[in-house]
Amino acid sequence: MSTQSxxxxxxxxxxxxxxxxxxxSELSREVDVPKATVLRMLRTLGELGWVAQSEAQAGKWVLTxxxxxxxxxxSSGSVIRDAAMGPLNALQLDTTETVHLAVPDRGYMLIIERLDTPHVLRAFLPLGSRLPMHASSTGMAYLSAADEAFVDDYLAGPLEALTPQTVVDPARLQAMIADTRARGYSINEQGLSTGITSIGVPLLGSGGVAAGSISISGPSSRIVPAKYQEYGEAAAGTALEISRALGAFSTKGY
Amino acid sequence: MSTQSxxxxxxxxxxxxxxxxxxxSELSREVDVPKATVLRMLRTLGELGWVAQSEAQAGKWVLTxxxxxxxxxxSSGSVIRDAAMGPLNALQLDTTETVHLAVPDRGYMLIIERLDTPHVLRAFLPLGSRLPMHASSTGMAYLSAADEAFVDDYLAGPLEALTPQTVVDPARLQAMIADTRARGYSINEQGLSTGITSIGVPLLGSGGVAAGSISISGPSSRIVPAKYQEYGEAAAGTALEISRALGAFSTKGY
DNA sequence: AACCAACGGTTCATCTAGTGAACCAGCGAC
DNA sequence: GTCGCTGGTTCACTAGATGAACCGTTGGTT
Structure with a gap:
């Protein structure tokens, strides 16, 4: 790899x-590079305004x-976001629950947009959060549309449990992915965060490959099993619209 | 500056x-560096997964x-965001309008959080948007709390008009900043985007220095002059709470 | 259909600019 | 008092970044 600095x-x-x-020292250990070099990088990045010394703790570095x-x-200005925002807005108004737009990033689902519920009781997931695929409805939805090799590869890796309800058994996850595929939407009951349930649907990009996913989420007290089908179908309809806009089913081009 | 690569x-x-x-070539011109060097950088950044060739247009580069x-x-995990989210959530529920959290970044206001209105008619500003200070309520609120030198410096620079209603005259802007200071909140009527009105209030960090601002915004048809005072005072109350949490008025330390 | 100017991308001799082992001074634990 | 850690500095060495000049294509003009 060139330009090693x-x-x-x-x-x-x-x-x-x-x-x-x-x-x-911590950073030096982390990236396995001498302290002097790390410090030089930090200073350069500092001059560029990307990092700074923490005001609270001198000698500690933070992103700016x-x-x-x-x-x-x-992500803004990206094709998927532009295609998704309109339909997603409608879905949020329809369901009145929080909806998320997520894309894959190195084995995690990255939340790139959120539209809030008006309810007083609301879950809060900052944009830029990265969620383990097996522990989120967006992740399971994405996996249900990803190719087999990717799924096997992912399930082979270490799978962390975020709550007592998180499923980490590869066989059970495979079954859940199959269910998701059959049903059209994934369900995550408190596997990411206790008290939160969410429903996810994959998005397909051009050529029909998995490109991301959307989800509807809220407190488990409101997102009850009786609503799964309604929400799942609503999200699936929205996802279909977005996937179509992304050219997932286009015949011209390839 | 060291580590020039x-x-x-x-x-x-x-x-x-x-x-x-x-x-x-465009990038080469922009940063004034030979194409060969730019390309090497792009490839390195590409290997690191930060940029990629656009799928749509070969040879065009995009961020990932x-x-x-x-x-x-x-920004997540930052002091200001953590201090702001609770009170901001309450403010959103109170007013039912969209609220924003913004911090200064190189002469612009950077939107780092948003809580949505449940209304069907809603403005949409993606997180990460950078708004000119003179054209946004968050910016004017920030300027009203910033030190004089900064304000003079900002107003001396070129001021772009984003809509026909954008005020770009430094003298008028100075007057508006004084009004904001007296009133406790700034008002922006369609200066950023036609049909959108917003009310902003500055946030003070430790030592009482301007640290950012919050705003309430919505369609001009709903955010009418009769509501300015109510919303302004609500936002001011919220801002006070946040500033207090940031240690703006703390006596210990300085 | 011949031209030109701009594009993305490549090459390689030159020598600048990045590297990292060894070094401080300061701090808290024991 | 001293050990082990911290953030930070120094400087001789040479690995590695640089950029002028180059190539093959493409798209618009005349």
């Missing part, structure tokens, strides 16, 4: 992101909002 | 962000979601 800098940046607020500003323009 | 790489990254989807995922953790 750039590689080091980005690895430092990601390490800061993962360990905020992070100390110098500027990094967020630059990177946000990645 | 890193500087170049980041500048390329920011240029991609600003010009998406961006071509090689991974960049978003890494950088998102900058």
């Amino acid at each position: 750039v590689v080091t800098a980005i690895r430092v940046l990601e390490a800061v992101s993962d360990n905020q607020p992070a100390g110098l 909002n500027h990094a967020f500003a630059v990177a946000s323009r990645g | 890193v500087v170049t790489a980041i500048r390329v990254l920011e240029a991609v962000s600003d010009n998406q989807p961006a071509g090689l 979601n991974h960049a978003f995922a890494v950088a998102s953790r900058g």
Whole structure:
């Protein structure tokens, strides 16, 4: 790989992101690069306005909002977001529950948009959250549309349990994926966060490959089994509309 | 500045962000670096998963979601966001209008959080949007709490008009900032986007320095002058609560 | 149909600029 | 008092970044 100082800098940046607020020695260990080099990177990134020393704790480094500003323009303006926002807005108004738009990122589902419920009791998932695929309805929905090799690969990796309800058994997860495929939507009952239930549906991009997913989520007291089908079908309809806009079923082109 | 290849790489990254989807020559001109170097940077950033060639247009580069995922953790987990979310949630429920949380970033206001209105007619501002300070209620609120030198400096720069209603005259803007200070909240009537009105209030961080702002916004048909005072005072109350949590009025420490 | 200018991408000799082992000073635990 | 950790500094060495000049294509003009 060329331009290794750039590689080091980005690895430092990601390490800061993962360990905020992070100390110098800690980062040095994390990216396995001498402290002097890490410090030089931090200072350079600092001059560029991407990281800064924490005000609260001197010597600890944090990402700045500027990094967020630059990177946000990645997902906004993206094809999938533009295609999704209209239908998603309608889905939110229809169901009155919180809806999310998620795309895959290195084995996690990355939440790139959210439209809130008006209910007083609401779950809160900041944008940019990364959810394990097996522990979220968006993730299971995505897996149900992803190719087999990817799924097997994912299920072979270590699967963390986030709550007592999180399913981590690969065989059971395979069965759940099959159910999702048959039913058209995934259901996650408190597997991500206690007291939260959500329903997910995959989105297909051009060529019909899995591109992301959408979900409806809320407190388990409101998202009860009696509503699963209604919400699942509503989300599936919305997803179909988005997938169509993404050219999933287009015959011209390929 | 040291580690210049890193500087170049980041500048390329920011240029991609600003010009998406961006071509090689375009980027080369933008950052004033030879094409060969820009290309090397793009490839390195590509291997790291931060940029990729656009699927739609070969040879055009775009930011990936991974960049978003890494950088998102900058604002989430930040002191201001944590302090703001609770009170902001209450404010949204109270007013039923969309509320925003914004922080300054290089002369713009950066939207880092949003809580949606349940109304069918709703404005939509993606997170990560950067708004000119003089054209937004969040920006004017921030300016009303910023120190004089900063304000003068900002008003001296070129001020773009986003709509026919955008005020760009420095003298008038100074007067509006004074009004905001006296009143406790800023009002922006269609200066950012036609048909949208919003009310902003500054947030103070530790030591009482301007740290960001919050706003209530919606269609001008709903956010009418008769409601300005009610919303302004509600937002001011919320802002006070947040500023207090940020240690703006703390006597210990300084 | 011949031209031109711009595009994305490649090459390679030059020498700048990034590296990292060894080094401080300061702090808290025991 | 001293050990082990922290954040931070120094500097000789050479690995690795640089950029002018190049190529093959494409799309618009005349």
